Amino acid sequence: MTNKPGLHLAHMREAAPLVQNITNFVAMNVMANVLLAIGASPAMVHARAEAAEFAGIAQALSVNIGTADPEWGAAMMEAAQAMGAQGKPWVLDPVAVGATAFRRDLGARLLDSAPTVIRGNASEILALAGSDAAGRGVDADDPVSAAEAAARHLAQRSGAVVAVTGPVDFVTDGEQAARIANGHAMMPRVTALGCSLTGVVAAFCVTASPFDATVAALAAFGVAGEQAALGARGPGSFAVALIDALHGLTPEMLDRQARVAPA
Amino acid sequence: MTNKPGLHLAHMREAAPLVQNITNFVAMNVMANVLLAIGASPAMVHARAEAAEFAGIAQALSVNIGTADPEWGAAMMEAAQAMGAQGKPWVLDPVAVGATAFRRDLGARLLDSAPTVIRGNASEILALAGSDAAGRGVDADDPVSAAEAAARHLAQRSGAVVAVTGPVDFVTDGEQAARIANGHAMMPRVTALGCSLTGVVAAFCVTASPFDATVAALAAFGVAGEQAALGARGPGSFAVALIDALHGLTPEMLDRQARVAPA
Amino acid sequence: MTNKPGLHLAHMREAAPLVQNITNFVAMNVMANVLLAIGASPAMVHARAEAAEFAGIAQALSVNIGTADPEWGAAMMEAAQAMGAQGKPWVLDPVAVGATAFRRDLGARLLDSAPTVIRGNASEILALAGSDAAGRGVDADDPVSAAEAAARHLAQRSGAVVAVTGPVDFVTDGEQAARIANGHAMMPRVTALGCSLTGVVAAFCVTASPFDATVAALAAFGVAGEQAALGARGPGSFAVALIDALHGLTPEMLDRQARVAPA
Numbered sequence: 157m158t159n160k161p162g163l164h165l166a167h168m169r170e171a172a173p174l175v176q177n178i179t180n181f182v183a184m185n186v187m188a189n190v191l192l193a194i195g196a197s198p199a200m201v202h203a204r205a206e207a208a209e210f211a212g213i214a215q216a217l218s219v220n221i222g223t224a225d226p227e228w229g230a231a232m233m234e235a236a237q238a239m240g241a242q243g244k245p246w247v248l249d250p251v252a253v254g255a256t257a258f259r260r261d262l263g264a265r266l267l268d269s270a271p272t273v274i275r276g277n278a279s280e281i282l283a284l285a286g287s288d289a290a291g292r293g294v295d296a297d298d299p300v301s302a303a304e305a306a307a308r309h310l311a312q313r314s315g316a317v318v319a320v321t322g323p324v325d326f327v328t329d330g331e332q333a334a335r336i337a338n339g340h341a342m343m344p345r346v347t348a349l350g351c352s353l354t355g356v357v358a359a360f361c362v363t364a365s366p367f368d369a370t371v372a373a374l375a376a377f378g379v380a381g382e383q384a385a386l387g388a389r390g391p392g393s394f395a396v397a398l399i400d401a402l403h404g405l406t407p408e409m410l411d412r413q414a415r416v417a418p419a
Numbered sequence: 420m421t422n423k424p425g426l427h428l429a430h431m432r433e434a435a436p437l438v439q440n441i442t443n444f445v446a447m448n449v450m451a452n453v454l455l456a457i458g459a460s461p462a463m464v465h466a467r468a469e470a471a472e473f474a475g476i477a478q479a480l481s482v483n484i485g486t487a488d489p490e491w492g493a494a495m496m497e498a499a500q501a502m503g504a505q506g507k508p509w510v511l512d513p514v515a516v517g518a519t520a521f522r523r524d525l526g527a528r529l530l531d532s533a534p535t536v537i538r539g540n541a542s543e544i545l546a547l548a549g550s551d552a553a554g555r556g557v558d559a560d561d562p563v564s565a566a567e568a569a570a571r572h573l574a575q576r577s578g579a580v581v582a583v584t585g586p587v588d589f590v591t592d593g594e595q596a597a598r599i600a601n602g603h604a605m606m607p608r609v610t611a612l613g614c615s616l617t618g619v620v621a622a623f624c625v626t627a628s629p630f631d632a633t634v635a636a637l638a639a640f641g642v643a644g645e646q647a648a649l650g651a652r653g654p655g656s657f658a659v660a661l662i663d664a665l666h667g668l669t670p671e672m673l674d675r676q677a678r679v680a681p682a
Numbered sequence: 683m684t685n686k687p688g689l690h691l692a693h694m695r696e697a698a699p700l701v702q703n704i705t706n707f708v709a710m711n712v713m714a715n716v717l718l719a720i721g722a723s724p725a726m727v728h729a730r731a732e733a734a735e736f737a738g739i740a741q742a743l744s745v746n747i748g749t750a751d752p753e754w755g756a757a758m759m760e761a762a763q764a765m766g767a768q769g770k771p772w773v774l775d776p777v778a779v780g781a782t783a784f785r786r787d788l789g790a791r792l793l794d795s796a797p798t799v800i801r802g803n804a805s806e807i808l809a810l811a812g813s814d815a816a817g818r819g820v821d822a823d824d825p826v827s828a829a830e831a832a833a834r835h836l837a838q839r840s841g842a843v844v845a846v847t848g849p850v851d852f853v854t855d856g857e858q859a860a861r862i863a864n865g866h867a868m869m870p871r872v873t874a875l876g877c878s879l880t881g882v883v884a885a886f887c888v889t890a891s892p893f894d895a896t897v898a899a900l901a902a903f904g905v906a907g908e909q910a911a912l913g914a915r916g917p918g919s920f921a922v923a924l925i926d927a928l929h930g931l932t933p934e935m936l937d938r939q940a941r942v943a944p945a
Contacts, residue, residue, distance in 0.1 A: 181444055182447045183448075184707050185712065188874070189873050192871050192872070192873055198873070200707065201749070201782075205752055205784040209783065210782055225467070255473060256472045256473055257469070258468040258469040345456070347451035348448065390667055391452065391455065391456050393659055395659075397919075399916060399921075400918040400919055444710050445710045445711050486728065488729035489731055518725075518736060521729065521731040522732065608929070609718070610714035610724070611714070652926045652930075653926025653927070653929040653930055654715065655926040655929070656925075658922075658925075659922055
């Protein structure tokens with residue numbers, strides 16, 4: 157494991173990549189602020205009339221099905237395919253993909269469009285991989301470890317790096333794998349932080365290989381979460397402190413505090 | 420008045436109910452954070468392609484017409500009817516229902532779909548009840564007391580519990596009624612807190628009768644507001660502190676600080 | 683230069699104008715909170731089924747194309763024309779107008795509908811004026827000074843007051859012009875603050891002439907930003923403190939700290 161998350165953070169910040177996000181309504185504001193805080197340049201561009209055209213100027217794309225509808229789904233497909241055609245990275249966030257027929261169908265079609273990275277909780281990765289996991293809304297009831305085999309299989313089948321996030325994250329490209337033991341129990345008590353992390357993964361993919369980028373992004377987010385928890389009095393002040401911590405995170409802090417191990 | 424709001428808070432938290440919210444774009448993020456903070460499990464699922472199907476797994480539903488359009492209105496109707504058919508609670512938030520013909524029509528159709536609870540400010544309850552109230556945007560210009568008779572009438576006609584929120588809240592099922600004298604003047608200076616409260620009412624309805632649930636939810640929200648105001652320097656820090664306070668609220672604090680009286 | 687921003691702030695607050703906003707999904711919540719904090723009454727009403735009707739009761743309108751689509755574009759046009767027909771002010775925020783064909787077309791059509799004020803960053807004003815500026819997403823890469831000539835030309839051609847915001851803002855009606863040297867470097871690190879400022883300009887236009895209103899609104903926002911920066915530890919706590927500062931801003935503070943000069 158030669159991953160140097162601090163180096164990847166520094167490279168990402170130097171590039172300040174333009175990241176297009178087709179995300180859900182709950183996440184849009186916090187995701188844009190997370191991306192600005194860590195040093196990327198977010199653009200929330202999802203209308204079908206312009207999503208694929210905008211993909212021509214974006215350097216990475218994140219696609220999140222949290223509040224999609226058929227029209228948005230079409231824009232997601234078109235933008236994802238535009239990124240693929242240009243050899244640019246895009247990251248799939250299959251929110252609650254097991255919950256409804258519409259989500260299962262949209263998730264399957266996006267999976268067929270060759271995402272660079274897939275990030276979800278254990279339930280979502282199990283559902284996307286075709287395992288019969290409990291798909292109760294957007295909560296992760298499955299521990300990450302129960303989804304590791306499904307993640308490896310999904311990575312091999314799709315060619316994507318697959319990240320299962322939870323108390324300890326698991327990342328695999330189907331061959332190598334890593335666990336990231338950063339983060340804080342307050343993180344799932346704030347809405348849309350997982351969604352926001354997906355955008356961070358997309359940003360890191362502009363200047364690093366998908367596997368290294370994903371590991372570094374997860375470590376950076378988790379270390380910032382630990383920092384944020386120090387002075388937080390609850391999920392409200394935690395959310396504010398997380399933005400401050402992402403802004404203040406240095407490559408040195410990240411390398412010192414990252415707990416990344418091969419899996 | 421035998422209402423024990425602390426007990427209802429404890430029961431709701433134990434159930435951690437999955438609450439589906441078809442709400443407005445302004446409220447989505449803060450409403451999800453409010454529901455997480457108080458201990459429920461929110462899901463913002465509104466697309467017509469899946470709203471009624473998702474209602475099959477949700478334990479309660481809130482419907483808010485703040486930024487609806489005809490397509491969303493159809494999804495609201497379908498989800499509300501699905502909840503009704505399954506005997507599960509749903510709560511109507513008729514934002515600015517008197518302001519436009521579209522809202523009046525949608526509000527009337529949702530009212531005909533038998534909501535379990537209706538929560539609005541005085542203007543909204545007066546407008547929904549058919550009184551000629553000033554419908555200036557989403558602000559409450561009418562004092563709560565002026566809407567009490569309309570609320571009783573609306574409750575009797577619709578079979579719903581009706582809550583009129585303001586400086587002192589009024590709740591009635593058409594027979595019994597209560598006033599809740601909690602809250603803080605900063606609350607209407609933060610957008611979407613009333614919308615968020617509607618989701619909290621829906622969560623409490625999963626484990627308590629509609630009248631008791633509504634009274635307890637309003638008391639809990641108001642007590643948290645009082646707590647939040649202690650250290651706030653303005654509406655920005657107040658909003659953050661409110662999320663912390665909802666998270667930190669205990670049944671004992673709630674029972675001690677709730678100011679509920681029969682009306 | 684006889685501009686008295688404090689006086690205009692006091693007049694706006696006394697009127698507490700109902701400002702309709704057809705804005706993007708990222709900005710809706712923070713924009714509503716900004717408008718409440720400074721003393722206006724925001725309403726986020728954009729559905730085509732009611733946008734023009736609601737314009738009949740609103741006192742000012744802001745239109746922001748940040749996440750528009752063709753249906754929203756139609757609602758924007760109808761609401762803007764309704765405001766114009768009633769002689770009420772409306773403000774255009776041409777977010778990333780140079781980025782896609784859809785935005786260029788919608789921006790041009792809105793420009794033809796006679797906005798009272800146009801507020802953008804240098805890239806956006808250059809693009810709207812027909813200059814060939816870099817239209818990379820929503821970031822302002824062009825310094826304000828490079829857009830001054832385009833702003834004067836755009837003001838003369840359209841009849842609108844044009845505001846170019848950046849480190850030092852520039853405002854012109856095509857004849858007179860002013861520079862406002864307030865604000866803080868943290869402001870562009872929080873998403874949707876420029877969008878929110880556009881709503882503040884709309885609010886000030888209800889009780890002051892467009893040029894004076896725009897200058898006063900920009901000064902008020904910038905002074906609040908300076909105040910917010912005093913205790914902020916990063917963009918998260920800055921955003922919270924900005925809402926507090928807008929709420930706490932007094933006319934006296936504004937007059938004392940405003941740095942407005944003729945240009």
